[in-house]
Amino acid sequence: MQDASRTLDLVFGALAEPNRRAMLTRLSHGPATAGELAQPLKISKPAVSQHLKVLEAAGLVVRTRQAQWRTCTLRTEPLDEVSAWLDRQRAAWQESFDALENRLREMKRERGPQTAREERDEGTTDR
Known part of the structure; x- marks a missing residue:
């Protein structure tokens, strides 16, 4: 290592x-x-x-x-090692982003449709 x-x-x-x-x-x-x-x-x-x-x-x-x-x-062998390391980093970051996206979806569902409607209504009253 x-x-x-x-x-x-x-x-x-x-x-x-x-x-x-x-x-x-x-x-x-x-x-x-x-x-x-x-x-x-x-x-x-x-x-x-x-x-x-x-x-x-x-x-x-x-x-x-x-x-x-x-x-x-x-x-090129050292470049292959760098490429493999970058691939592992990219996969880890993608996994983190996917988990974040899933959590944001869950939070949106937990807030429910009423909250989303209220947010839309608030947006129209600010104009």
Whole structure:
């Protein structure tokens, strides 16, 4: 449980920065070098390196070396974990909203038709 929580913290932290999201978007089209990732961004090469370290720590990027080239590749498994967590949160909130809606219906029924008529009549006398 603690590992899953740490993974979520790292992934959400990595996704919180626009340049890192831009890098991930680029990597969704295929592997790229750090230079290719840096090209459209207005940041220094050391900043690109730091962003890649954050993405690696979150498990979102893997860097491999072939001869003199270092290639970055997107890993989607951490995003799958985030998606599953969001689905669970969405389901819990939907359940809460459904319970609230049911309770409001019950309260309206308990007040009965007389109260609803009185409320309508009060609304017309305010005009």
